[in-house]
Amino acid sequence: MQQEKRLRYLKIALYVFGVIFIVGVPAMMMWIWPSGWGWTPPQPDYEQMIMGIYVTLGVFLIRAAKNPMAHASLIWFTIWSSIVHAGIMLVQAIIDKTEQANLIGDIPALFLVAFVLWYLMPKRADT
DSSP states (O other): OOHHHHHHHHHHHHHHHHHIIIIIHHHIIIIIOHHHHSOSSOOHHHHHHHHHHHHHHHHHHHHHTTSGGGGHHHHHHHHHHHHHHHHHHHHHHHHOGGGGGGGGTHHHHHHHHHHHHHHHSOSSTTO
């Protein structure tokens, strides 16, 4: 994929993931699918902290969508923190049967965010 086209799709992905982090993550954790996105049993204090972090990240991803290369470190943080978060959750879901719904919930979602952003990040900083 050409760098110019990749950058255009990256801007769209940053905006979409930003909105999902702001609206989708809290909705999934609280109302739509708590067993696949939250803790079992529910731990409201931890869930509020995670939602706060993801909502904040979402705001900054939307801001980064205007000029992704000026925010490359934020994008790489999103990629790597998503991989680490999903990896830790994957191990926990394998070990703890009460967390297995996460195997088809937020774990693949986080790996998807990481993969899409990684794929779309321009390979040269001068683009």
